[in-house]
Amino acid sequence: MTQTIAPSSLYERDLNLWLGEAIAKLKAGDFQNLDVENLIEELEGLAGRDRREVSNRLKRLIEHILKRCYVDMPECYRGWEVTIINQRDELDEILSQSPSLKQVFLQCFDDVFKKALRLVKTEYHEVSFPDTWQFGRDIDTMLNVDFWE
Numbered sequence: 001m002t003q004t005i006a007p008s009s010l011y012e013r014d015l016n017l018w019l020g021e022a023i024a025k026l027k028a029g030d031f032q033n034l035d036v037e038n039l040i041e042e043l044e045g046l047a048g049r050d051r052r053e054v055s056n057r058l059k060r061l062i063e064h065i066l067k068r069c070y071v072d073m074p075e076c077y078r079g080w081e082v083t084i085i086n087q088r089d090e091l092d093e094i095l096s097q098s099p100s101l102k103q104v105f106l107q108c109f110d111d112v113f114k115k116a117l118r119l120v121k122t123e124y125h126e127v128s129f130p131d132t133w134q135f136g137r138d139i140d141t142m143l144n145v146d147f148w149e
Contacts, residue, residue, distance in 0.1 A: 011038045054094060054101050057076045061087040061142065062116040065135075069148045071124050081146075088143045095139065102139055109137050 011018045018035070019042070025034045061084060066136055068080040113133050121129055135147045 009035075009038075011035060017083065034096075050098060050101060051104045054091065054104045055112055057087050057091050057094070058105060058108065058142075059112045059116045060107055061091065062113055062133075063120055063149055066116060066129055069123070070129050071120075071127050073134045092143055106137075109133075 007019075010021065018038070022035060025031070064080045064083045064087070068077060068084065091105070095105065106140055117129060117131070120127075135141065136145065
């Protein structure tokens with residue numbers, strides 16, 4: 001017979017309710033009763049999530065720019081361009097809200113490009129993609145230039 005151990009803290013039982021209570025305690029200045037350990041864990045998780053979001057959106061952006069520039073399938077161009085626009089808009093919003101994430105964008109570019117390249121080479125193995133990024137990689141260029149024109 002297996003015995004189930006019930007979660008012992010509100011944080012373990014109901015994250016949303018715990019967050020609501022933590023916010024209320026912060027607003028009230030009730031720092032003595034604040035679950036600081038779990039609050040730190042959640043804040044670290046948020047920071048990591050935002051970095052992953054930038055990396056994932058940049059990867060998807062690069063994938064679709066590569067497809068649009070190198071895959072000769074005009075019937076797919078519009079779909080790829082729509083995805084490019086969506087990823088650019090989302091990245092712009094994230095970077096506007098948290099400008100410090102621009103460093104993440106720049107630092108992860110090479111690694112993200114390699115992952116995107118591996119993916120498109122697998123998807124379109126007959127297409128000859130360049131092994132290095134052929135365009136500008138600064139944020140303004142990546143968010144605004146249509147490289148295929």
